[in-house]
Structures are given as structure tokens and as C-alpha cells.
Amino acid sequence: MSLNQKNILVTGGAGFIGCHLVKHLVNKYPNYTIVNFDKLTYAGDLANVAEIELSSNYRFVKGDICDYDFVLETFRRYEITDVMHLAAESHVDRSISNPFEFIQTNVMGTACLLQAASISWGEGYSREDHMFYHVSTDEVYGSLGAEGLFHETTAYDPRSPYSASKASSDHLVRAYFHTYKLPVVISNCSNNYGPNQYPEKLIPVVIKQIIDMRPIPVYGKGENIRDWLFVQDHVEAIDLIFHKGQVGETYNVGGHNEWQNIELVHKMCAILDKKLERKQGESASLISYVTDRKGHDLRYAIDSTKLQAELGWKPSMQFDEKLEMTIDWYLNYFNA
Numbered sequence: 001m002s003l004n005q006k007n008i009l010v011t012g013g014a015g016f017i018g019c020h021l022v023k024h025l026v027n028k029y030p031n032y033t034i035v036n037f038d039k040l041t042y043a044g045d046l047a048n049v050a051e052i053e054l055s056s057n058y059r060f061v062k063g064d065i066c067d068y069d070f071v072l073e074t075f076r077r078y079e080i081t082d083v084m085h086l087a088a089e090s091h092v093d094r095s096i097s098n099p100f101e102f103i104q105t106n107v108m109g110t111a112c113l114l115q116a117a118s119i120s121w122g123e124g125y126s127r128e129d130h131m132f133y134h135v136s137t138d139e140v141y142g143s144l145g146a147e148g149l150f151h152e153t154t155a156y157d158p159r160s161p162y163s164a165s166k167a168s169s170d171h172l173v174r175a176y177f178h179t180y181k182l183p184v185v186i187s188n189c190s191n192n193y194g195p196n197q198y199p200e201k202l203i204p205v206v207i208k209q210i211i212d213m214r215p216i217p218v219y220g221k222g223e224n225i226r227d228w229l230f231v232q233d234h235v236e237a238i239d240l241i242f243h244k245g246q247v248g249e250t251y252n253v254g255g256h257n258e259w260q261n262i263e264l265v266h267k268m269c270a271i272l273d274k275k276l277e278r279k280q281g282e283s284a285s286l287i288s289y290v291t292d293r294k295g296h297d298l299r300y301a302i303d304s305t306k307l308q309a310e311l312g313w314k315p316s317m318q319f320d321e322k323l324e325m326t327i328d329w330y331l332n333y334f335n336a
Contacts, residue, residue, distance in 0.1 A: 007033045009080045011065055011113065012087030014038040016197040017135070017231055019048035021084065024235045026052045035059045035078050037071075038087065043198040065109035068116065075120040084133045084242065085113055088169075091200050092139075092162045096294055099161035106165035107172070110134070114176045123181065127247050132184045134173040135238065138227070138252070139163035140188060143297035150188075151303050152250045159295045177248050185245045187238065189253040190302045194231035194322070195329040202226075203323075206265055207330040210272045210283045220292035222262025225299040229255035230322045233315045240311050254302025255315045262287075271327055 008025065012018040013036030025034045038044045040062055052058050059078065063070050065087050074080070088106050089095065095102040114132065121130045141150040142157030158164040176182040193203050209216045237253045245251060259267075269283035276283075307313050316322065 004031045006031075006081045007035065007079050008082045008084060009035045009037055009074065009078070010084045010086065011037045012044070012085075013060075014040060014044035014046055014048055015086065016043070016194075017192055017234060018086045019196050020194070020231050020235045021086065021238055022049055022058070023052050024232075024239065026055050026058050028239070030057055033057050033059065033078070035061060035074070035080065037061045037063055037065070037074060039064045043090075043200075048196045065112055066104060068112040071112050072116040072119065075116050080117075080120065081129065082131045082133070082242070083113060083117055084135070084238065085110065086135045088166065090137075090162065092160050093200075093293065095160055095162035095165070099165075102161050102165040103168075106162075107168045110169035110172055114172060114182065118176060118180045118182055121182075127183050130183055131242060131247075132173065132176070132182055133238070133242050134170065134184060134186045136170050136186055136188045137163065137166050138188050138190050138254070138300045138302050139297065140167040140170060141300075144299040144301055146299070149301045149303035150252060150254075152188075152252055152306055159297055174248075183247045185241055185247065186250045187241055187253050188250065188302070189234055189237075190227035190229045190255055190300060192229050192231045192234055194326050195333075196231075199330075202261065202264070203268070203326065204330055206268050207272065207327060208334055209286060210269065211276070211331070211334050213286065215288035216265060216269075216283075216286045217290045218262060218265060218287055219290060219296060221289065222260060222265065223298075224261050224296060225258050225301070226261065227254050227301045228257045228259060228264075228319070229253065230316060230319075237307060237313050240313050241307070244311050246310075251307045251311070252302045252304050253307060253313075254304045255319075256302075256304070256317075257315070257319050258299075258301055267323070268327065271324060275327065275331065
């Protein structure tokens, strides 16, 4: 099957990043068949992809990536040529309270997909025939101090059950590349923001609390720093890496957009005061400092030089515009 005729299995395609990727692929590549494979847990919602559900090159399969027999059957039924693997348990707080669920989904689920791909595709395949693309996180690298950036060569040092489970899945992907010659590529990204994110992560939580005039929980002193990447920028990076990335390589995807948590919260408070026609400072008065998360990493920051230099990708630098657009989306969503 040529590059113009692919059957791509996108796992987690009803979730936050996955839904943006599925819509992008369906609209941009009419000759591809996009198979959205999602368990529809609390964080997955078919409403996220409603606009393309009737597209001729789109299919939805409800399934669990940990169900190996069903995964293998799906590969065969839809003649899957490629995988973009995004399905994962991803919320660090939940991983602290329920680590086994993260290990099961993120490690065993990835193993099921890798084995199904290896069995279905056989040996002697080329990069043009097949690709297993594994989407991962910068959290596998651990925590940074005030200086420095994560590089593709940075040693893994996961600090939470979530990041440890993602690090394990990364290692499995590389093991299948070396042992079975499975054509793979991995990307590790920084914090994503944008529409359609389940409201348990920082940005949608802050918006919801401000709308409801409820306390905005901020861990510790709010000094933890994250690099924020707009979800559509990430999707375009995935598209580029999938089509142009080198087999067996890892690419870091970052927004070059670092913010202390408390700085970002104050910025959002000021924007929402205007949009909700409140007195300046009214939303900020809701900030409530809470006991810090166990093992809370101080700072993440990605160096995406390799991706930019080799494949020509770059993040959009319009953070204020993208953040305001994101806030507008959630205002409509929460008030619908």
C-alpha cells in the first residue's frame, strides 16, 4: 500500500490531543482511512469528533488497547498499515492515587499494540509500508532546575507513576524496533493546551473555578514551571514526524513558552475579569494555595531544535492569542 493509501489506527482519538489529530488527518488526507480506536473513558468523548463522524474516510471502533485479541482483530479487519498511539492515562494526580491503572493502560496497552503490529505486518517491511508512532511526554526526563532544557539524549528519570509508565512504554517501543525491526518513531511533548481538554488539567480547571467563583487550587507556591504547547502545533508536528521522521528516532516537541503556574493563573484571571465583566483582581482573589503534589517536578522545558532543524517544524509564538481563543472555547463549553 502506498503513502497515498494508508489505513491508520489512531488510539485515543476521542481524547484531547487525539481528537484534534483525527480531525486533522481526516480533512487533510482523503485517501487515508482513519480508524479512531478509543475506550471512551471519562476523558474520551465522541462529541469531540462529531464534525467528521460521517466522513467517508473515518471509522470509529470502541475498544480497549489492553484487549490484545480485539486489538489484533481490529488490525486485520481494517488492514491497519500504521499506528499513531496516543491512548493513555495521563493525569499525574490520578496516577498517584491509582498507579496500577496507569501501568495497565500505558505499559500493557502499548505492549498489546506493538505485538499486534508486529504479528500483523510480519518482517521485511519498509518505512513506506508501515510506521508505529508512539506519542509520549517530557515528564519521562524527570525535573529540571532553573536552567537547561530536555534533549532527546537526556537520561530518563521519571518521578511519578504516570511518567514511569510512559517511560516504560517508550522503552518497549524501542525494544520492538531493535528486536523485531518494527519501524517506530517516538515524540516527547511538553504540556498541551487548547479546546477539548477534559477539565482536570490546569487551564480548564482555572477557567471553570473562575466562572463558578470558587477557589482556584494552586499547588505549593505556584512556582513550578511548564512549557506550554498549543495542541494544533503539536498535531502538525505529529503529522510531519509521521511522514518525514527517521525510523527509530525520537523527536522532542516543545512550545518554547515557559510559565510559572502562578504567573499563568494570574494571566488567565486578568483575561477572564475582562471577559466576564468583573473588577480587575476579582478572579485573582479566588487563588487558594494548597498542599503541593507528592514528588512535584519543579520545571519542564523542551529543546525541539532537532525537530526544527531536520524537519522544519516550529511552534506558533502567538501565546496570548491562542490562550484567549482557548478561554473563549471553554467559556462557551461550560456555559452551553
